[in-house]
Amino acid sequence: MFRVWLITDMRLTLAEIASHARRAETLGADVLSLADAGFDGFLGAQSAISVTTRIEIATAGAVCFARSPLVTALASWNLSALSAGRFRLGLSPLVPAMLIEKYGIAWHPPAPRMREYIGALRAVYKSWQTDVPLHYVGKHYRLTRQNSWSRPAPIEDPDIPIHIGAIGPRMSALAGECASGLLLHPTNSASRYLREIVIEEIERGARRKARSLTDFELVVMPMCATGKTSDEAHQQREAQRRMFAIFLSTPQYWPALELFGWKATGERLLELWREGREDLMGEQLTEEMLDAFMPTAPYHKLAGVLRERFGGLARGICLQLPSNSEHDVALGRLIRELQE
Numbered sequence: 001m002f003r004v005w006l007i008t009d010m011r012l013t014l015a016e017i018a019s020h021a022r023r024a025e026t027l028g029a030d031v032l033s034l035a036d037a038g039f040d041g042f043l044g045a046q047s048a049i050s051v052t053t054r055i056e057i058a059t060a061g062a063v064c065f066a067r068s069p070l071v072t073a074l075a076s077w078n079l080s081a082l083s084a085g086r087f088r089l090g091l092s093p094l095v096p097a098m099l100i101e102k103y104g105i106a107w108h109p110p111a112p113r114m115r116e117y118i119g120a121l122r123a124v125y126k127s128w129q130t131d132v133p134l135h136y137v138g139k140h141y142r143l144t145r146q147n148s149w150s151r152p153a154p155i156e157d158p159d160i161p162i163h164i165g166a167i168g169p170r171m172s173a174l175a176g177e178c179a180s181g182l183l184l185h186p187t188n189s190a191s192r193y194l195r196e197i198v199i200e201e202i203e204r205g206a207r208r209k210a211r212s213l214t215d216f217e218l219v220v221m222p223m224c225a226t227g228k229t230s231d232e233a234h235q236q237r238e239a240q241r242r243m244f245a246i247f248l249s250t251p252q253y254w255p256a257l258e259l260f261g262w263k264a265t266g267e268r269l270l271e272l273w274r275e276g277r278e279d280l281m282g283e284q285l286t287e288e289m290l291d292a293f294m295p296t297a298p299y300h301k302l303a304g305v306l307r308e309r310f311g312g313l314a315r316g317i318c319l320q321l322p323s324n325s326e327h328d329v330a331l332g333r334l335i336r337e338l339q340e
Contacts, residue, residue, distance in 0.1 A: 002310070002338045003030040005183075005219055005318035007060055010035035012323065014043055021048035024321055025055040027332045028339070031088065033060040033183070033318060042075040049083040057083060060183065061092025061165035065113065066103040069120035069141055076121075076160050077128065077152055085157030090183060091117065092165040095252045108140065111170040116140045118162055118178050127151070129158040163217065168255050169201045176205030181217035183318065186244065187253040189220040190260075190292045191309040197259060199313065219316035222306075225296040228330065237296045242282035244294065249273040249281065262289060299330035303337035 006029045008020050017034065024032040032055055034044040041059040048057045057079075064072055072089070079087040093099075093110035100107050116138040123136035127146055131154075134146035163181035166172050167188050175182035182202065184194075198218070206213050223244055225237035247253055249269035257266045265284055272281050290296075297305045306317055317338060322331070 001340060002306075002314070003217070003219075003316040004335045004338050005029065005031040005033050005058070005221075005316055006321040007033040007221070007318050008035065008044075008321050009323050010037040012038065014039040014047065017044045017047040018051045020321060021052050021055070021057070023325060023328065025052045027328060028335050029055060029321075030339075031056040031058050031316070031318075032321070033058045033090065035060045036062045036092070042079065045079050045087060046082065049079060049086065052086075054086075056086045056088055058088035058163070059090040061090050063094060063103060064091040064117055065093060065099060065110075066105050069117055069136075070124055070143060073121050073124040073128075074152065077125065077155065077158075080157050080160050081155040088161045088163060088180075089121075090163050090165065093171070095250055097250075111174045113140050114164060114171070115174055115178060118164075121162065125158055125160065129154045161217075163219070167252055169197055172198050172201035173205035173208075176202035176213065176216070177208050177211065178205075180215070181219060181316075183219045184221055185247075185253065186221055186223040186293065187247050188256045189222040190256050191313060192292070193256040193259055194218075194220065194310070194313045197255065217316055218314045219318050220310050220314045221318040222295050222309075223293065224302065224306075224319060225294055226299050226302050228327070229298050233296050233298050237290060237294060240294065241285055241290065242278065244290070245269055245281035245285050246273070246278065248285075256293075260289075260292060265289070299327065299334050303334055306338065 006024045021032055032048055034041050036059055041062045045057045045059060076089045093114055096107040099105050120136045120141045120143055123143065124134060126132060127134040128151055134143055136143045161180035163183050164175050164179050165183050166175055167185055172182060223240055225233050225240060227233045227236055248257065248266050254263055254266045257263050268284055269281055295305045295309060310317060
């Protein structure tokens, strides 16, 4: 049995989020995850919360290092109160190029910085809920002032779940040490990588703090290729080949490639990306590579494929919520099968 997450297309507009949130709840998903990309993830979460009553709403990975911990704490505090505890805070460190070139933020090794960020968030939450002085001092963040007249009121659900997005071993270990869960990327959702790297690192991180993982939620996010028929599934697989190759041109996404002995493919993809030859990137991926990373099956067989890959490894599976509702009947059936 899995908890099923649905993630929206990052190209959606903020105005479209409400209708997609209603769809996700009607389909029976446990969590709707929103990218912090084409719209502010917290605004999207507010929109989704306002039109739903049951489903949990999460930021897939809020760009935390471009926001002060107190700014993120205030948004998540308000959303937890608004949703009666249905909000989950997902944080993403981003790869260096995106952080530096897109957001204009200096890059630092992400694991130590994320550890402080989560610690700062929890210090803020504690200050607001219990009326203790705010005091958090680290290398990256120093929070020591909270005026009594501007402190948010306590809320009924102050223990806001925090999950992080992670690719490499250090961030996976950090998730085990101090997060509520770990949302994997399509490039590290191969079952072999979970078995041999991710789970071991999560457990190693938990041991550092003598922490139980009973309630920890490991969520895989494979880039599935599916459709009504096997032919449609394979057509989607081909359509997604280039996008997956673009993902794998990023060095930070190579840990799984290295495990399989395919690092040279990543290096070749990076060369083609730098040369502006996106048209050649997809053909660098062999069928064996796609088989390892991209579950491919029609809707009526996909639950079995996903159970075989991830049963006993992950607690949750994150699927793409299509932009249109053409396949919603089949998607709803798939969700129920995964939850059983």
